[in-house]
Amino acid sequence: MISDSREHLVVIGNGMAGMRTVEELLKLVPGRFRITVFGAEPHVNYNRIMLSGVLAGDKTVEEIVINSREWYAQNDIALITGDAVTRIDRGDRMVHSASGLSVHYDRLLVATGSRPVAPPIPGLSLPGVCAFRDIADVETMLAVSREHRRAVVIGGGLLGLEAAWGLKQRGMKVALVHLMPTLMERQLDAAAGQMLQRDLDGRGIAFFTNGQTEEIVGKHRAEGVTLADGRFVPADLVVLAVGIRPNIDLARNAELEVNRGIVVSDDMRTSDPAIFAVGECVEHRGKVFGLVAPIWDQAKVCAARMAGDENALFVSRDISTSLKITGVDVFSAGALCAASEHDDEITLRDDRRGIYKKIVLRDGRLVGAVLYGDVTDGQWYLQLMRDKEDISALRDRLVFGKALAGASVSAEPDYASMPDDAQICGCNGVCKGTIVSTIQARKLTSLSEVRAHTKASASCGQCTAQVEGLLAFAVGGAVEKRKKTVCECTDAGHDEVRRAILAENLKTMEAVRDRFGWKNPEGCAKCRPALNYYLLCAWPGEYADDAQSRFVNERVHANIQKDGTYSVVPRMWGGLTNPKELRAIADVTEHFNIPTVKVTGGQRIDLLGVKKEDLPGVWKMLNEAGMVSGHAYAKGLRTVKTCVGSEWCRFGTQDSTGLGVKLEKLTWGSWTPHKTKMAVSGCPRNCAEATIKDMGVVCVEAGYDLVVGGNGGVDVRVTDKLVQVKTEEEVLEYAAAFMQLYREEAHYLERTAPWIGRVGVTYVKQRLVEDEPGRKALQARFLRSQEAAQVDPWNERVKGAQAHEFQRLPELART
Numbered sequence: 157m158i159s160d161s162r163e164h165l166v167v168i169g170n171g172m173a174g175m176r177t178v179e180e181l182l183k184l185v186p187g188r189f190r191i192t193v194f195g196a197e198p199h200v201n202y203n204r205i206m207l208s209g210v211l212a213g214d215k216t217v218e219e220i221v222i223n224s225r226e227w228y229a230q231n232d233i234a235l236i237t238g239d240a241v242t243r244i245d246r247g248d249r250m251v252h253s254a255s256g257l258s259v260h261y262d263r264l265l266v267a268t269g270s271r272p273v274a275p276p277i278p279g280l281s282l283p284g285v286c287a288f289r290d291i292a293d294v295e296t297m298l299a300v301s302r303e304h305r306r307a308v309v310i311g312g313g314l315l316g317l318e319a320a321w322g323l324k325q326r327g328m329k330v331a332l333v334h335l336m337p338t339l340m341e342r343q344l345d346a347a348a349g350q351m352l353q354r355d356l357d358g359r360g361i362a363f364f365t366n367g368q369t370e371e372i373v374g375k376h377r378a379e380g381v382t383l384a385d386g387r388f389v390p391a392d393l394v395v396l397a398v399g400i401r402p403n404i405d406l407a408r409n410a411e412l413e414v415n416r417g418i419v420v421s422d423d424m425r426t427s428d429p430a431i432f433a434v435g436e437c438v439e440h441r442g443k444v445f446g447l448v449a450p451i452w453d454q455a456k457v458c459a460a461r462m463a464g465d466e467n468a469l470f471v472s473r474d475i476s477t478s479l480k481i482t483g484v485d486v487f488s489a490g491a492l493c494a495a496s497e498h499d500d501e502i503t504l505r506d507d508r509r510g511i512y513k514k515i516v517l518r519d520g521r522l523v524g525a526v527l528y529g530d531v532t533d534g535q536w537y538l539q540l541m542r543d544k545e546d547i548s549a550l551r552d553r554l555v556f557g558k559a560l561a562g563a564s565v566s567a568e569p570d571y572a573s574m575p576d577d578a579q580i581c582g583c584n585g586v587c588k589g590t591i592v593s594t595i596q597a598r599k600l601t602s603l604s605e606v607r608a609h610t611k612a613s614a615s616c617g618q619c620t621a622q623v624e625g626l627l628a629f630a631v632g633g634a635v636e637k638r639k640k641t642v643c644e645c646t647d648a649g650h651d652e653v654r655r656a657i658l659a660e661n662l663k664t665m666e667a668v669r670d671r672f673g674w675k676n677p678e679g680c681a682k683c684r685p686a687l688n689y690y691l692l693c694a695w696p697g698e699y700a701d702d703a704q705s706r707f708v709n710e711r712v713h714a715n716i717q718k719d720g721t722y723s724v725v726p727r728m729w730g731g732l733t734n735p736k737e738l739r740a741i742a743d744v745t746e747h748f749n750i751p752t753v754k755v756t757g758g759q760r761i762d763l764l765g766v767k768k769e770d771l772p773g774v775w776k777m778l779n780e781a782g783m784v785s786g787h788a789y790a791k792g793l794r795t796v797k798t799c800v801g802s803e804w805c806r807f808g809t810q811d812s813t814g815l816g817v818k819l820e821k822l823t824w825g826s827w828t829p830h831k832t833k834m835a836v837s838g839c840p841r842n843c844a845e846a847t848i849k850d851m852g853v854v855c856v857e858a859g860y861d862l863v864v865g866g867n868g869g870v871d872v873r874v875t876d877k878l879v880q881v882k883t884e885e886e887v888l889e890y891a892a893a894f895m896q897l898y899r900e901e902a903h904y905l906e907r908t909a910p911w912i913g914r915v916g917v918t919y920v921k922q923r924l925v926e927d928e929p930g931r932k933a934l935q936a937r938f939l940r941s942q943e944a945a946q947v948d949p950w951n952e953r954v955k956g957a958q959a960h961e962f963q964r965l966p967e968l969a970r971t
């Protein structure tokens with residue numbers, strides 16, 4: 157056996173803090189230590205923060221791995237996973253593990269994180285009850301969400317809310333029980349907490365605030381939660397997110413000094429000089445930690461000390477909190493409220509836009525900020541707090557944000573004077589110095605390259621604007637800071653283009669491109685379809701559709717398949733058909749030798765394998781039997797799926813098929829930012845799957861539940877409830893108004909699910925439910941646009957329109 161004379165560093169805890177310390181150490185003194193890492197979990201180390209993304213379906217477990225097994229091997233680190241250290245023997249400098257391993261250390265790093273707090277209530281051990289801490293918990297939640305519908309999350313802090321949102325995204329009915337009157341009370345004041353609750357309530361999460369959980373009930377598995385005031389909330393899954401506590405048992409048993417956490421000095425040493433500790437398990441100057449930003453600083457200091465730097469000191473700094481829920485922007489740092497009458501609180505509140513800003517000032521300095529709805533200035537406020545700058549001169553304008561605060565503060569962060577250790581990416585602990593030096597050393601020019609090489613902005617994405625700013629700074633301004641523009645041809649965003657089209661009467665693509673100084677005067681494959689759609693929507697009947705600005709499927713009014721043939725789907729109103737139509741389908745199939753006939757998911761008949769040059773002939777025969785295009789290719793209404801409803805079904809309360817036909821006759825032919833699908837179910841059994849459609853109608857005893865924003869694709873999204881109405885006329889009015897709102901305000905290629913995710917269903921309700929005149933005006937605009945749009949494209953082509961599209965190319969014709 158070859159002996160290894162290097163000092164042996166043993167790390168207990170393969171989590172974020174422990175491994176970050178090892179990474180820093182490898183940078184400083186590669187190869188100096190022999191390293192062994194023990195992890196109680198069976199996995200390599202991963203980005204715990206992004207578990208929320210895995211739960212919500214935005215990331216996979218593979219995507220959140222920080223260091224793979226190959227990385228450990230390449231760096232000569234012995235990794236022991238799925239084996240917890242059970243005892244530290246300080247006398248012999250040994251650690252002992254659950255599987256019976258005993259390992260000698262010269263230096264020990266304890267990074268055991270924290271444990272979820274479990275409230276002292278009966279029922280905690282029932283199947284279907286879990287915490288939200290690690291991959292195993294997420295796997296439990298996902299498994300239950302596949303089989304069951306109802307979840308209760310206990311705890312309305314950051315973790316609880318992210319768990320609730322993730323489960324909602326997975327299609328569960330979610331209730332959240334919170335002990336306090338408002339959400340995230342440690343990070344938000346009451347006003348912001350209430351706005352947050354209102355927004356999430358609008359997204360379908362039910363809240364039980366002031367709710368003290370008494371018991372989790374269930375015979376063989378969790379069935380619900382009882383609250384102290386007698387309320388009962390049914391549940392198949394109960395997630396506990398009521399807090400964390402430093403994991404200090406090992407240290408306590410080894411007689412290290414512990415208090416709330418393992419006590420460490422500024423050099424991250426414990427009471428035993430050979431033992432260091434970092435992360436959530438430590439207590440530093442009376443403080444414990446629950447976010448990664450200070451932990452990255454601890455890791456740096458700890459590694460520097462192990463490498464021999466006697467000057468490295470850990471200083472706890474102000475940190476900020478945010479919430480990783482798409483479309484919910486929250487920021488807070490420092491004091492939430494005035495501590496005495498000497499402090500000033502300045503607030504700005506715009507309920508209609510869902511914006512709230514509060515800053516707290518003390519002795520002419522900023523000591524706290526709470527932002528809701530618009531968090532663009534969060535990092536700037538944080539920097540002002542850290543710099544302890546006197547901001548008296550800006551006092552009156554400060555709450556309006558950086559751009560309006562005045563000349564003495566530039567609109568851009570001052571990247572030149574920003575210290576190198578200023579943290580930019582909280583999720584991955586990447587600071588300015590690392591980003592700038594990597595960009596310069598590797599000559600990086602794009603955000604994706606910076607992400608790949610530094611990990612900055614590669615997780616939750618909240619720091620993207622800053623990383624882009626740094627990129628521009630590092631390459632001397634040659635890279636423009638990029639906002640989300642229509643395409644690479646312009647600096648203009650979708651919304652500003654749409655606004656200008658209406659406000660400035662722009663009626664051609666050229667006019668729009670001129671107005672915004674398009675870099676490519678002809679536009680590109682991305683912006684041409686978008687502008688074509690925006691103009692079509694703004695000027696119905698006036699703007700002439702540009703076929704060349706459409707994708708091939710839309711140009712040829714059929715879906716191109718993988719072998720280059722097309723599929724043809726005739727419209728069957730509400731999913732109904734008759735012998736004449738079926739006969740025509742049979743005839744056309746035989747006549748043109750169409751190889752496959754299939755029923756689609758939208759209850760229509762799909763003729764697959766049609767040659768391009770046969771398309772007009774196929775359409776002609778179908779047209780003669782009274783059938784029109786089903787727009788199966790269109791960024792427009794596809795189908796209205798129905799069940800048999802009260803006419804045939806024992807359970808149906810209304811005529812869902814008849815209503816589906818009416819809805820389809822109302823909305824067919826409309827052009828929308830992306831494809832849209834509808835469905836009508838005759839009762840809550842929901843055989844038409846209305847709750848995963850862009851708009852669904854579920855008939856109930858009292859009328860019709862209207863639900864919106866569903867998606868059955870890769871990212872399944874269950875609809876949000878819009879409103880309940882009593883009559884079919886109201887259903888049709890709402891459907892038209894909903895379609896028009898989506899047509900007028902979504903970005904091109906944005907389906908209703910991400911659109912509603914972005915603007916929030918509360919906003920859609922404000923426009924459609926709370927504003928009746930507004931709804932009627934939207935309906936009227938929709939009906940007006942339909943007068944121009946409801947033209948059967950097949951019929952036009954049969955009569956010869958764009959015949960060149962369907963002619964065989966000469967060389968193909970010879971074969």
Ligand SMILES: Cc1cc2nc3c(=O)[nH]c(=O)nc-3n(C[C@H](O)[C@H](O)[C@H](O)COP(=O)(O)OP(=O)(O)OC[C@H]3O[C@@H](n4cnc5c(N)ncnc54)[C@H](O)[C@@H]3O)c2cc1C
Pocket residue numbers: 168169170171172173174194195196197204205206207208239240241242267268269270288289290315403406434435436437445446447448449451478480582
């Ligand atoms: C779902 C979720 C979302 C979060 N979101 C954010 C966020 O947005 N922003 C933010 O700043 N922070 C967030 N956090 C907190 C952040 O993840 C933690 O602060 C960070 O992971 C703490 O790092 P740590 O190394 O101290 O602990 P951990 O990452 O928990 O690592 C500790 C490791 O030690 C192992 N271990 C424990 N005891 C032993 C033993 N005896 N032997 C061997 N191994 C052992 C554990 O299994 C664990 O893997 C989030 C946390 C969760 C759970």
Ligand code: SF4
Pocket residue numbers: 799800801802805806807808809812837838839840841842843844
């Ligand atoms: S949704 Fe209701 S009415 Fe419609 S078929 Fe199913 S059970 Fe019958």
